[in-house]
Amino acid sequence: MDNAHFRFSSDILRRLGEELNPSVEHGIVELAKNAYDADATEFTVTLQNVEKPGGALVITDNGDGMNVDEIKGGWLVIGQSRKSGLKRTGKGRIPAGYKGLGRLAALRLGEHATVVTRPKSQKTQHELTIDWKAFDKAKLVEDVDLSIITALRPSGSEQGTEVRIENLRSAVSQAEVRRLARALILLADPFGDTEGSFKPVLIAPEFEGIAKLVRTRYLGEADYHLIAAVNAKGHARASVVDWKGKVLFKATHKRLAADRAGARYECPPAEFDFWNFILRKETFIGRTATLQDVRSWLEEVGGVHLYQNDLRVSPYGNPENDWLDINLRRVQSPEERPSTNNSIGKIVVQDENFTLIQKTDRSGFIETETFRELKAFANDALEWMARERIAVANKRRERQRTAAPRKVHQAKERLDKAIQTAPKASRTKLRKAVQAYAQQTGREVESLKKEVQLYRTLSTAGITAATFAHESSGNPIKIIQQSINAIQRRGQQHLDAKYDSVLGKPVASILKSVDTLGVLGAATLSLIDHDKRRATAVNLHKVIKDLLETFDPFLKGHDIALELTLAESKPCVSGSEAAIESVLTNLINNSVAAFEFAGTRARRLRIETTVDDDQFQLTVTDNGPGIQGIPKKDIWLPGITTRPHGTGLGLTIVRDTVADLGGQVDALVKSKLGGAQIMVKLPLVSA
Amino acid sequence: MPITIAARAIQRISIIDDQAPVRESYEFSVEELGVEPVSEAGPLAPLQAFVKDVRQRAQAAICDYNLKVRDYSPFNGAELAAAFYKSQFPAVLCTKWHTASIDEMRPYRRFIPSLVDPAKLDPTSIKLGIEACIREFAGQFLTVRRPWRTLVRVEDKRTSDQGVIFLYVVVPAWNSNEVVRLPSEIIPPNILDKLHPGSRLHARVNLGANGNEELFFEDWES
Numbered sequence: 001m002d003n004a005h006f007r008f009s010s011d012i013l014r015r016l017g018e019e020l021n022p023s024v025e026h027g028i029v030e031l032a033k034n035a036y037d038a039d040a041t042e043f044t045v046t047l048q049n050v051e052k053p054g055g056a057l058v059i060t061d062n063g064d065g066m067n068v069d070e071i072k073g074g075w076l077v078i079g080q081s082r083k084s085g086l087k088r089t090g091k092g093r094i095p096a097g098y099k100g101l102g103r104l105a106a107l108r109l110g111e112h113a114t115v116v117t118r119p120k121s122q123k124t125q126h127e128l129t130i131d132w133k134a135f136d137k138a139k140l141v142e143d144v145d146l147s148i149i150t151a152l153r154p155s156g157s158e159q160g161t162e163v164r165i166e167n168l169r170s171a172v173s174q175a176e177v178r179r180l181a182r183a184l185i186l187l188a189d190p191f192g193d194t195e196g197s198f199k200p201v202l203i204a205p206e207f208e209g210i211a212k213l214v215r216t217r218y219l220g221e222a223d224y225h226l227i228a229a230v231n232a233k234g235h236a237r238a239s240v241v242d243w244k245g246k247v248l249f250k251a252t253h254k255r256l257a258a259d260r261a262g263a264r265y266e267c268p269p270a271e272f273d274f275w276n277f278i279l280r281k282e283t284f285i286g287r288t289a290t291l292q293d294v295r296s297w298l299e300e301v302g303g304v305h306l307y308q309n310d311l312r313v314s315p316y317g318n319p320e321n322d323w324l325d326i327n328l329r330r331v332q333s334p335e336e337r338p339s340t341n342n343s344i345g346k347i348v349v350q351d352e353n354f355t356l357i358q359k360t361d362r363s364g365f366i367e368t369e370t371f372r373e374l375k376a377f378a379n380d381a382l383e384w385m386a387r388e389r390i391a392v393a394n395k396r397r398e399r400q401r402t403a404a405p406r407k408v409h410q411a412k413e414r415l416d417k418a419i420q421t422a423p424k425a426s427r428t429k430l431r432k433a434v435q436a437y438a439q440q441t442g443r444e445v446e447s448l449k450k451e452v453q454l455y456r457t458l459s460t461a462g463i464t465a466a467t468f469a470h471e472s473s474g475n476p477i478k479i480i481q482q483s484i485n486a487i488q489r490r491g492q493q494h495l496d497a498k499y500d501s502v503l504g505k506p507v508a509s510i511l512k513s514v515d516t517l518g519v520l521g522a523a524t525l526s527l528i529d530h531d532k533r534r535a536t537a538v539n540l541h542k543v544i545k546d547l548l549e550t551f552d553p554f555l556k557g558h559d560i561a562l563e564l565t566l567a568e569s570k571p572c573v574s575g576s577e578a579a580i581e582s583v584l585t586n587l588i589n590n591s592v593a594a595f596e597f598a599g600t601r602a603r604r605l606r607i608e609t610t611v612d613d614d615q616f617q618l619t620v621t622d623n624g625p626g627i628q629g630i631p632k633k634d635i636w637l638p639g640i641t642t643r644p645h646g647t648g649l650g651l652t653i654v655r656d657t658v659a660d661l662g663g664q665v666d667a668l669v670k671s672k673l674g675g676a677q678i679m680v681k682l683p684l685v686s687a
Numbered sequence: 688m689p690i691t692i693a694a695r696a697i698q699r700i701s702i703i704d705d706q707a708p709v710r711e712s713y714e715f716s717v718e719e720l721g722v723e724p725v726s727e728a729g730p731l732a733p734l735q736a737f738v739k740d741v742r743q744r745a746q747a748a749i750c751d752y753n754l755k756v757r758d759y760s761p762f763n764g765a766e767l768a769a770a771f772y773k774s775q776f777p778a779v780l781c782t783k784w785h786t787a788s789i790d791e792m793r794p795y796r797r798f799i800p801s802l803v804d805p806a807k808l809d810p811t812s813i814k815l816g817i818e819a820c821i822r823e824f825a826g827q828f829l830t831v832r833r834p835w836r837t838l839v840r841v842e843d844k845r846t847s848d849q850g851v852i853f854l855y856v857v858v859p860a861w862n863s864n865e866v867v868r869l870p871s872e873i874i875p876p877n878i879l880d881k882l883h884p885g886s887r888l889h890a891r892v893n894l895g896a897n898g899n900e901e902l903f904f905e906d907w908e909s
Binding site for chain 1: 706708709711712713715716783805806808809810850852
């Protein structure tokens with residue numbers, strides 16, 4: 001029997017390090033986490049001549065250092081997960097226990113790396129040099145020997161580890177330095193109230209700038225501070241305070257988890273702080289911070305950062321990383337919602353058992369149920385805050401509405417006083433004029449109020465129709481259709497020649513009725529499509545044809561013969577499809593209602609278009625009873641109708657819509673066909 | 688006795704709709720095809736688990752689009768049909784589409800070869816639908832479904848009342864006169880960010896599509 005082993009090509013080191021951890025900051029942040037695990041309080045990165053290739057990175061910490069066994073059994077082992085079973089450190093920290101891939105990437109930034117480590121309470125130090133060229137030449141990883149040289153510690157040297165990465169293969173750009181600085185500052189929660197015991201520092205001007213910004217802490221200036229927490233039992237609570245510290249809203253678990261029927265959050269205990277700023281000049285009046293300061297601060301450190309056991313996990317909260325979909329929610333419902341530009345936050349998760357698992361390439365957590373639950377907790381807290389704020393905004397609007405009549409009254413008193421100051425002779429004249437004006441305005445307000453009420457009623461009717469349209473175009477019709485089709489197929493198969501005489505007629509009649517019924521749903525749903533309200537150049541003939549196609553089964557179902565004559569061109573108007581549809585739909589409805597009301601037989605509906613220079617005309621004529629019992633000029637008025645269940649709004653909408661499109665309407669009481677005729681003229685635009 | 692469609696034996700077809708009477712009405716056509724219908728009563732399992740279950744009891748499926756009704760299903764019919772397709776299981780999506788539902792279905796359209804209006808669902812359309820799926824699994828596309836690399840021109844980029852970003856594009860090789868509305872989620876974000884009215888880019892599109900609702904887009908190149 002021969003023994004065999006897997007062996008690794010030395011190229012694997014390059015691949016593992018560089019491809020899994022492609023950026024400088026990833027590698028160095030991992031070294032910082034090693035230092036954290038070694039109970040260091042300081043971690044310093046110095047950049048030496050990095051503007052061009054050949055420079056060096058010197059990374060030092062004052063942690064516990066390593067002995068030879070720890071170097072061999074831990075530091076030099078790549079890919080080993082040491083998370084489970086790790087004890088807390090002497091300082092009580094939960095070790096991050098990293099796999100060493102980032103470390104590998106960092107060490108490979110240069111052509112060689114040297115590690116000098118001085119273990120705690122020992123007089124020796126150990127030095128290890130890695131020359132990557134030796135690996136490039138060797139075939140297998142194991143072919144390269146690494147030696148650890150142990151010597152006495154120089155007098156006065158402190159415990160800790162120093163890593164020198166020299167002869168850097170490429171320059172480190174300013175943008176990379178900036179990212180590194182940001183990553184190091186944010187690594188150990190700089191937003192907490194108590195200063196942490198671990199301080200990573202980068203010796204570079206960029207670092208000072210950002211560090212200063214972070215230290216400035218505008219958190220106290222936030223207009224809304226959401227404080228939420230979920231405990232070990234998965235129960236959450238939250239409150240929102242304003243910049244003066246006053247509690248605005250408070251929620252229990254039941255309230256926060258209302259959308260999930262109060263189910264507990266299956267995630268480790270976490271605290272979520274979220275600060276939202278109203279970035280408007282007027283809200284900053286009288287405060288110490290300026291609007292511009294807060295803006296640039298948010299730009300630099302904004303985002304919702306995620307901390308697992310006190311160390312930050314990237315990329316959550318990085319620029320462009322909106323992992324809680326804050327911007328999406330705002331777009332979907334903008335009122336009283338934060339955006340990533342005006343907010344900052346942090347979630348600190350106590351996850352001793354590492355139930356949240358980081359991906360090997362350090363691009364965040366694996367999307368497990370636990371992670372999704374953590375997100376659900378944060379999202380529910382944000383959603384709750386938004387709803388509370390919307391409720392407050394609604395109350396404010398309500399107050400404004402009730403305050404309006406009072407304000408009118410006050411204005412009237414001021415006016416009366418002003419009239420008193422006028423010469424006596426003209427006072428009566430002025431009072432009469434004002435009174436006439438007030439009466440006229442009052443009438444207008446009254447009529448507007450009525451009109452608004454009518455629109456509200458009809459909107460409600462429309463909303464109801466749309467709701468039921470989904471239902472009617474859905475199930476009952478589907479079932480009738482499928483069943484009658486099956487009867488037709490099976491009947492034809494089993495009855496052969498007898499089918500027509502036995503089932504032909506009733507089946508055909510059901511099929512026709514189903515088609516008619518289907519229009520209600522199709523037409524309603526088609527009318528409410530939001531895209532149709534978009535202002536654009538509308539192809540009139542296309543809209544007319546599409547609409548008539550939808551109405552076709554309905555017209556047939558009501559025995560209405562459609563006579564359509566379209567002009568030989570492609571006329572376009574500037575407006576929205578919805579506007580044209582609502583004009584034509586109302587005109588058709590008007591004719592259909594007239595036929596029904598008068599019991600017209602042999603019903604004819606004629607729709608014609610003509611194009612003359614820059615003017616388009618749509619003419620809708622029917623052979624119903626014509627305009628009866630109402631002066632022609634009044635047919636356009638809202639609420640005026642001669643039919644018992646009419647709304648009197650159809651032609652008003654036609655008139656108003658056409659006016660909005662810059663056109664005119666006119667009517668004939670009795671047309672050549674015998675019924676009413678409505679003419680709509682619209683100004684054309686070139687397509 | 689199973690029937691054979693495109694060399695696959697089909698013995699049972701699962702019927703997925705939140706309403707039992709609708710499922711029952713689809714059974715008529717399935718029975719006439721000579722296949723045993725399997726009515727899927729809810730609530731359905733999560734997507735992948737459900738796909739796995741159905742594969743064990745049937746060889747094809749017919750599903751409605753609106754499935755997220757009450758607690759019937761955690762996914763909609765387009766997601767389901769696409770998941771079936773990805774596991775090489777033929778499915779017919781049976782729904783009355785309107786403009787809004789086309790938007791919702793568009794991201795999945797590449798994986799839905801068979802979209803049938805309920806009024807047109809009968810033994811023949813079921814058979815053709817299943818056949819189209821099986822042939823696509825083997826790389827044989829119907830003309831209306833075959834994707835081609837083609838130029839796409841962006842006419843407009845707008846946010847709807849509901850806050851969804853839509854792109855309005857023209858695919859000249861398909862129909863230079865028709866603007867097609869696309870929900871932005873079907874375009875990779877890094878490409879979407881760079882697009883503005885007038886941008887041109889390439890994608891694979893089924894240029895033989897008969898109508899707007901049949902179009903799908905994949906493999907965007909910036």
